[in-house]
Amino acid sequence: MRKIFTLMLSLLAIAISAAAQTPDVVLEFTGAANDGNEINDKQTFISNMQAGSDFVAGLNSYSKVYPAKSNWGLKVGTGSAFGKVVLDVAESYQREVEKIVVSAKSYNASRSYLQINGQKTAQIVAGGANVAFEDYTLTGFTGVMTTLSIETVDVKKAIVIKSISIYFKDGGIVDPGKETVATPEITCVDNVVTISCATEGAAITYTIDGGEAIDYAEPFEITKTCTIEATASMEEMNPATASVVCKFKRVGALEIDGVEYAEDAIEMLWNVVGVDGENAATAQLNKSLLTNGAAGTWTAVHEKCYAKTDGGTAHLGSGSSTFKGGTITLTGSELPADAYITSVSVSGRAASKATMTWGVSVNGIAASNTVVFDSADDVTKTIDEVELLGNELVLTLNDATANKAFYLSGISVSYMVPAEPEAPVMLDKPEIKHGTKVVWTVKYGKLHYRVEHAGAKSVMARGTDVTEDWTEATENGGKQFTYEYASGANHNVYVKNVVNGKEAYGEAFNINETGGLTGIESVSAEGAEGVRELYNLQGVRVSEAEAAAGVYIERRGGKVAKVVIR
Numbered sequence: 001m002r003k004i005f006t007l008m009l010s011l012l013a014i015a016i017s018a019a020a021q022t023p024d025v026v027l028e029f030t031g032a033a034n035d036g037n038e039i040n041d042k043q044t045f046i047s048n049m050q051a052g053s054d055f056v057a058g059l060n061s062y063s064k065v066y067p068a069k070s071n072w073g074l075k076v077g078t079g080s081a082f083g084k085v086v087l088d089v090a091e092s093y094q095r096e097v098e099k100i101v102v103s104a105k106s107y108n109a110s111r112s113y114l115q116i117n118g119q120k121t122a123q124i125v126a127g128g129a130n131v132a133f134e135d136y137t138l139t140g141f142t143g144v145m146t147t148l149s150i151e152t153v154d155v156k157k158a159i160v161i162k163s164i165s166i167y168f169k170d171g172g173i174v175d176p177g178k179e180t181v182a183t184p185e186i187t188c189v190d191n192v193v194t195i196s197c198a199t200e201g202a203a204i205t206y207t208i209d210g211g212e213a214i215d216y217a218e219p220f221e222i223t224k225t226c227t228i229e230a231t232a233s234m235e236e237m238n239p240a241t242a243s244v245v246c247k248f249k250r251v252g253a254l255e256i257d258g259v260e261y262a263e264d265a266i267e268m269l270w271n272v273v274g275v276d277g278e279n280a281a282t283a284q285l286n287k288s289l290l291t292n293g294a295a296g297t298w299t300a301v302h303e304k305c306y307a308k309t310d311g312g313t314a315h316l317g318s319g320s321s322t323f324k325g326g327t328i329t330l331t332g333s334e335l336p337a338d339a340y341i342t343s344v345s346v347s348g349r350a351a352s353k354a355t356m357t358w359g360v361s362v363n364g365i366a367a368s369n370t371v372v373f374d375s376a377d378d379v380t381k382t383i384d385e386v387e388l389l390g391n392e393l394v395l396t397l398n399d400a401t402a403n404k405a406f407y408l409s410g411i412s413v414s415y416m417v418p419a420e421p422e423a424p425v426m427l428d429k430p431e432i433k434h435g436t437k438v439v440w441t442v443k444y445g446k447l448h449y450r451v452e453h454a455g456a457k458s459v460m461a462r463g464t465d466v467t468e469d470w471t472e473a474t475e476n477g478g479k480q481f482t483y484e485y486a487s488g489a490n491h492n493v494y495v496k497n498v499v500n501g502k503e504a505y506g507e508a509f510n511i512n513e514t515g516g517l518t519g520i521e522s523v524s525a526e527g528a529e530g531v532r533e534l535y536n537l538q539g540v541r542v543s544e545a546e547a548a549a550g551v552y553i554e555r556r557g558g559k560v561a562k563v564v565i566r
Contacts, residue, residue, distance in 0.1 A: 023165035027052035029073035036067030060086035073162040077152035086149040096169040097141040105133045107158035143243040180238040184230040188246035194219045197232040206230040225384045262419040268294040269412040272314045289314045296333030302326030314408040328395040335391035337477045338444040339415040347380040347410035354404030363390030418444045421499035424506030436485045445499035446478035452492040
């Protein structure tokens with residue numbers, strides 16, 4: 001009896017195992033005696049199928065797709081062009097996919113590639129034309145399948161599909177006899193994720209970056225950019241799933257090394273148009289890319305770097321020399337040296353469906369995140385959470401498959417700056433003589449200066465309503481201003497720091513013709529006798545009527561003294 005019971009368990013296990021391996025959907029393709037005409041509508045596509053026609057709701061897009069000769073199946077691509085077909089999935093088959101098994105072979109000699117469902121999965125590498133059909137298993141799908149795509153990624157190569165077997169998660173297809181719960185709505189505001197479902201009483205579970213399912217009870221916070229997938233379910237109804245990428249946004253001011261940074265990030269954009277007049281024959285190792293938009297020069301370093309070959313983009317690498325390991329470096333940028341880089345975006349496309357991974361470093365420190373391009377479409381991808389301080393940016397193509405080019409069309413940088421400017425500081429107060437240099441510096445921000453001939457105005461009035469006569473300093477990225485004294489000069493010198501549209505003033509000085517460097521207290525008095533003038537301790541003239549309580553410098557006729565206003 002025990003042996004019979006054990007045998008029954010074994011048979012049951014085998015039956016369960018066999019059932020688990022049964023696909024929920026099988027698409028089978030018949031082909032033609034010889035290469036058939038190009039497929040360009042749903043009906044022609046379905047006529048090439050032995051099974052699975054009810055899976056196809058329509059042809060979303062298609063190019064270079066044919067019934068394969070010798071009744072092999074479905075041919076995608078040709079010896080001279082890419083092939084692509086995107087199927088709209090019938091509603092009853094729109095479910096989460098566990099895996100897809102493709103039976104395929106190469107139509108041409110050498111190798112071909114294929115991707116399924118428009119998602120980043122392992123590529124199929126089918127062997128030469130004379131090999132038998134092989135099964136390739138693809139996994140790692142997320143979200144509900146609404147389209148299924150077959151697409152070659154190597155020009156001059158075609159692939160033949162005999163069958164596609166689809167295995168759904170949680171057992172089977174949607175029951176057309178049941179209603180489906182409303183699709184969950186996922187919102188992310190200030191890093192707080194809220195999930196709702198219009199079907200009253202529906203239970204909601206969610207995952208973060210494909211992790212373990214969690215029962216949703218109330219809004220929750222995220223601490224990084226991540227993918228939230230939510231499933232709403234209810235008894236006697238088909239479930240519904242939605243997926244959203246929630247971008248993490250820093251909320252509130254940020255403090256770095258005791259300096260508070262502004263809350264809102266600033267974006268700086270370069271539209272890259274490449275090296276003027278360059279081509280493959282004249283490509284060199286080091287080329288400055290032409291840009292529109294923000295100031296600064298992006299220099300690409302690689303064996304193959306040229307442009308004007310594909311819509312005016314910067315053409316990096318080629319069919320005989322991939323840009324793998326190549327770098328693009330920013331110099332002379334408007335980015336302040338104290339910029340806190342939050343993200344960097346790259347716009348462009350990977351040629352011939354090559355997979356290319358871009359990374360970024362700031363002041364020699366690499367960001368932890370990267371972006372991957374694997375599509376011929378011109379897209380923008382963002383390296384999030386860079387969170388590095390500085391303005392020396394280097395983009396590096398860390399990985400690339402085969403000898404392929406990347407067509408770069410744009411780069412943008414999001415950054416934060418200190419919330420409040422610091423006042424400029426004078427390094428020393430030297431004894432003034434011909435050739436003496438007086439230096440003001442600032443750690444954060446950008447200095448502006450104004451040198452005013454003392455004879456032009458009788459007093460050291462900064463004139464805050466006058467801005468056109470301020471000049472931007474250029475030393476050390478605008479963080480230093482040097483005034484060199486010339487004999488006979490009699491100047492008032494003003495320096496201010498500008499950060500994020502805000503200003504902070506350094507001490508104003510008069511450098512007089514006798515060679516003396518003085519503050520406001522000892523300026524020679526030329527005002528009318530008895531007329532009172534008030535200055536704050538930074539050398540700014542103030543109205544007596546508007547002066548708040550405090551210590552001021554009073555000039556009355558030929559006398560200068562400190563006074564206290566209460």
